[in-house]
Amino acid sequence: MNDVIRAPLAFRNQHEILNMHHLIIGAGPAAVTAAEHLRKLDPNCRITMLAAEGVPPYSRMALPYFLVGDIEPEGCYLRKREGHFEAQGIDVIYGRASSLDTVAKTVTLLGGDMLNYDKLLIATGSTATRPPIDGIDLDKVYNCWSLADAHRIIESTNEGSRVVLMGAGFIGCIILEALANRKVDLTVIEMEERMVSRMTNAPMGDMIKAWCEGKGIRVMTSTQVTSLADDAGVLKVSTAAGDTLDADVVICATGVRANTHWLDGSGINMDAGIVVDDCMATSAPDVYAAGDVAQGRDLSTGDYEVQAIQPTAVEHGKLAARNMINGNATPRGGTINMNVLDTVGLISTSFGLWMGVEGGETAEFSRPDRFEYLNLQFKDDVLVGASSLGMTQHVGVLRGLIQTGAPLGKWKDILLVQPNRINEAYLASAQSQHAALAAA
Amino acid sequence: MQKSLHIDPGKCTGCNQCETACAIENEGMVNPARSRIKVFNFHDEGRFVPYTCTQCDEAWCMHACPVDAIVLNPSNGSKDVLDDVCVGCKVCTIACPFGTINYNTSTGKVVKCDLCGGDPACAEACPTQAITYVDANATGLDKMRAWAAKTDNAAGA
Known part of the structure; x- marks a missing residue:
């Protein structure tokens, strides 16, 4: 979506000149939380939120429930009330940021449009990645990350479809149920020795695996997909263990990375994500980051990490808004890493x-x-x-x-x-x- | 005047009538396991502590919800789960540091105390006034401090 469509906004004319303009790049939980807190803290400021996907702000957390058919796409929206953002004077515009100039204080969009800011919040989240193997770009190889991905998976899988899921991390596990409920013939391939290794020790990982196998899902751990090939419409999936599986659809859930590529050359300090201090401020003046894209302090370790979890996105959004308004007067000691996961009905949690x-x-x-x-x-x-x-x-x-x-x-x-x-x-x-x- | 649940564990005899009343009122069944208020039994000390949501001002559950399924009830300050919007993702259950919003595996939704819309069945059922529904002049912070002091005494910590 290259065009910038400006929603009508009653607030704009009266406040444009005198009041602070807060520009938020992104429209996920961190962005929406920040926008609402900015409005709460300053009734007069201008707030613009840039949404890249051409749909109203939605939650990736809800996608599995759309995939399984429990909800309509609208059920994934972060805010349900008609006109919610307009009513708060939050200007939602559609477009994708392509570069940032921290001296001129401008963000350039794909297509060339330019937005000015007084304070900028980068909440561009993360994107599903694909491993660099042969055949990874074939048709019928999907990620499961966006609402558009979920639509594609629904359209191309039916009862009995042979599905190979690459990766048994959070995303892999959370969509297992959706896939199992679609009654597909399902195989999961995970390169670690256990499922969801980022939140499980060996006994827990083993129990999750046994649970999945009890639900008729084939789970292959300690191996990985080495190549994909199209054989007359059937995907041939080769593994490091030497197996070859036939699949109608391959879903890639092997990992995500922070959406920072558009900031290359901006001079902003980046590592696994955008490095932020305890006020959510980046290395550039008046530029903040929050949510999956931000590498903030972990409460438990004291280290700066990309947590990429919903509760942290919300905490980040709140904290960034406060500091954008009050000039970095509200530092905080970090967020706690925690997760809750439902793997085909088996509920697991991890904390700190x-x-x-x-x-x-x-x-x-x-x-x-x-x-x-x-x-x-x-x-x-x-x-x-x-x-x-x-x-x-x-x-x-x-x-x-x-x-x-x-x-x-x-x-x-x-x-x-x-x-x-x-x-x-x-x-x-x-x-x-x-x-x-x-x-x- | 806004009201809130006031819990005095010192008066609790562990009769569990609050749990039964809650389950009947909210789940339509005599099943204390489905109650939104839970009486913890400190066997060693012979003490009981009724425990449920304080409707805290921070509303960790409400803010953590990714689909806007937990809303503030302006009439009594409770934070209510909208069943038709909740997708059952459970993020609120780990976000709430009090552990007072829980996942119901049979409905696939989360449940929490909503003060029965302003007429809490637990308070009505309590025979010893350990649970009362009283004017809430205190701020959320004061409420929590008062609560804290009481649970401390009750538990003998």
């Missing part, structure tokens, strides 16, 4: 340093026969990480305990023996810390 810390202690509850698992990681008497399987009640207390750093006292010793008493430990230890959390 679930893999444990040097000199720390571990408590583990495991019932593989019931697909139940809980892993708690302590440093001294503080919970620093956790992961769970099959736990749906009060799971947020794991975040509460980690984020508040509440000393567990005698409860740590109880939890080392009975990790399932985590809710009691929380009530006894962490509730008093929540005043601090709310003020944070």
Whole structure:
């Protein structure tokens, strides 16, 4: 979408000259949260949000539910009320940014149009990548990342379609159910030795794999697709283990990367994403970044990482808006990495340093026969990480305990023996810390 | 005047009538496991702590929701889940640091306390006034501090 279409905006004329113009590149959760907070904090500023995909702001989180047929495309929209953005004086325009000049304070769009800003927020998210193997650009090889991708997958798969899913990470796992419900013949190929290795240790990964196999899904771990070839309409999928599989459709969910290529030459400090400080400010004056594209501080490690998760996108968006308004007066100590995943009905979570810390202690509850698992990681008497399987009640207390750093006292010793008493430990230890959390 | 749930664990006898009332009111079944208020039993100390959403001002659940399925009820300050909009992604369940919004595997939606629209069944059912529905003059922060102090005492932490 190269054309810039300006939605009518009553606010523009009266405020254009005098008031600060906040330009937001992107229209995902970080962008929308920032736009709404900017409006809340400054009723008079001009806010422009640039959406690249030609559809209203939507959530990738919801795509699997569209894929499975639970919702219409509109069900993925981040905001449901008709005229929501117009009513708040948030100007949503369609176009794709192609370059940034931090001295002239302009963003150039594909097609040549140019936007000025006083403060800029980059919230361009990330994009699904494809491994550089033969045949990766063949027809019927799809990503599952955008609403357009989801439409393509729906159109090209039916009951019995042979589907090979490359990658059993978050995205791979979350679309498994959608694919399984479409009754396709499904094979998952994951190069790591276990599924969702970014949030699972070995026992948890093994249980997820066993669960999937119990649902009739073929799971191949510790191998990868080495090439794809078209044989009279059938995709021949070759693996490093020497297998060749026939497929009608291949879905590539091997990873994502931050959308920063358009910033090459801008001088902005980038690593895995755009490096931001504790105010979400980038290395360029008046330029901020938030969400999947931002490499901000991780609360647990203190390191700067691209977390690429929904709750962090929202926290980033809020924090960026505050600092864009108040001149970087509100630094924060980072966001906690956490995930929740539903793999064909098996629910897993991970929080903070679930893999444990040097000199720390571990408590583990495991019932593989019931697909139940809980892993708690302590440093001294503080919970620093956790992961769970099959736990749906009060799971947020794991975040509460980690984020508040509440000393567990005698409860740590109880939890080392009975990790399932985590809710009691929380009530006894962490509730008093929540005043601090709310003020944070 | 806006009201809020006031919980005094010191008065709770662990009769669990709040759980039953909640499940009947909201799920149409006598099944405490489906209650949105949960009474935690501290066996060792002989104490009980009823626990549910404080309708906190931060509203972590509401802000984390990617599809606008949790909304502020302006009449009583509760944050309500819109069942027809919730896709069941569960992000709110990890975002809420209180653990008071939970996934219901049978409906595929999340559930949380909505104060029964302004007439909470748990408070009505409580025979000892451990749960009352009272004027909420306090800010969300004060509410949490008060709550914190009480749960501390109750749990003997």
